[in-house]
Amino acid sequence: MxxxxxxxxxxxxxxxxxxxxxxxxxxxxxxxxxxxxxxxxxxxxxxxxxxxxSAAARALRLKQSGMIAMLLEDGADLSQERMREGWEPLHGMFLYGATNRARELGYYVTPVLTRQGTAEMEAIRLVREGRADALICSTELMPEAQLERLQRIARTEKVPIALLQENRKRDFICGVAAADEDGGDQAAAHLAALGHRRVAIMTVKPSWPGPVRRRAGFEAAAARLGLSVEVWQAEHYTVEAVRQRTAPELLREDRPTAVFAVNDVIAVALIQLAIELRLDVPNDLSVLGFNDLDVAAYVRPALTTLRTPGAAMGARAVEVLVDAISGKPLASTALLPVEFVPRESTGPTSRA
Known part of the structure; x- marks a missing residue:
């Protein structure tokens, strides 16, 4: 033989x-x-x-697993239909970019779906069981105390961590975020240039880091530009919650002439509701979103929005973590630019 x-x-x-x-x-x-x-x-x-x-040989030689765990926090109740509660639409983009870049660098990314508020405990388990050389976390806005505990895990276990959508600086943790504040600024400037003076921002109670910063950037720019801003805040990131919150506002005679929604899902829900109420978008109401999800180009009217570099963020998180695993200093933050995408859902105001 x-x-x-x-x-x-x-x-x-x-x-x-x-x-x-x-x-x-x-x-x-x-x-x-x-x-x-x-x-x-x-x-x-x-x-x-x-x-x-040979991944196995490298793992034995370096005492590394060759794996990067990606914790994706999902606020959905599994007893309900998927996507109805809390699922972050950028998760798929982050995962796509991270897995492709990791493969190029000789690593693998393992997605781990976590329940709301459990990412910290899941991170501890993965690190202490030696299941990952580094962690990427896409979670809701962490309280300071929780972020500090995560920092201690990274420091004591010598496992680098990248937080997506975060720009708060912490030793041993890298924040990888889009320039959300700048995107909010661009949104306000766009509406002001079209002649809008009374605008609204459609948001949800503070939960995800990106939308919180988008709102901050929009409000700061609106104040600088002399815009009057109303805040419409829904309870959840769901179409039904958005409809319930905005229906009374859209029926007002003195409603704002434009709305900036902190993500595209909210913006599309708002457009559909406006059409049902026989409002013309954008003549009666301009609507501007954020993220540039696939649906943004196909809804009618097509959605004016700002493009979040989701895949690039996932790839960048992998790059900084692989550098840290190899002994290079961990970057504190990585900020990626957003891109304004003009379409048909915004236009000059027809009302004073």
Whole structure:
């Protein structure tokens, strides 16, 4: 019986490419990319030998799992229909960007769905059981005490943590966020440029970090621009909660001429309700959203919004964590720009 061919090793790749084994290792983990002929020889050697990195070998050598756990907090009640309560629509974008970038850097991302308020305890369990080399958390706005406990976990266990949508600075924790305040500022400036003077912001009781900062940016810019702002706050991030809160406002003769919604789901619910009440969007009411979810381009009228770089945020979180795992200093914050996307749901006001 023929013996099975032994799989190629890093040493085999290094010998064929004429480089050091450390150079091969650094290339495979994304810490360093050779240039010129060295890169060409290295890629050719990997291809010729059919080399595939061994996650198990790396884990034993470095005492690492090769896994990054991604905690996704979901406020939904599992007894109800999925997506009706609390599910953060950006979770999918974050996960897509994180998993793709992690694979490129030789890691895997494991999604962990957590219940509301349980992310801290789940993080402790994952770290102490050695199930992850680093953590990414997409959670509701953490109280300061909870954030401090999470910081202690990162420090004592030497496991770096990236918090998505957060920009509060903490040692051993990196906040990876979109420029939500700037997005709110752009929204207010857009409505002011269209002649709107009485506007509303449609939000939900403070829960997710991004919408909280969007509102702050919008209100600060509105004050600077001389806009009169009403705050419409629903109890939950659900279509029904938004409809209940806004129906009385839309029926008012003196209603605002434009509404800035802190996410696209709220904005779409608002547009549909306005149409049902025989209001013309945008002639009777301009509506502006945030995130640029897929639905934004297909609702009618198409939604003017601000694009959150969700996939890029997930990828960036992985990058800073892999750097930290390899011994580099953990960045305190990473702020990614948002992009204004003009469509058909906003226009010049027809009312004074």
């Amino acid at each position: 023929d013996k099975k061919t032994k799989p190629p090793t890093i040493a085999d790749v290094a010998a064929l490419a004429g480089v050091s084994a450390q150079t091969v290792s650094n290339f495979l983990t994304g810490r360093f990319k050779p240039r010129g002929q060295n890169l060409q020889r290295l890629e050719a050697a990997i291809s010729e030998l059919g080399y595939r990195p």
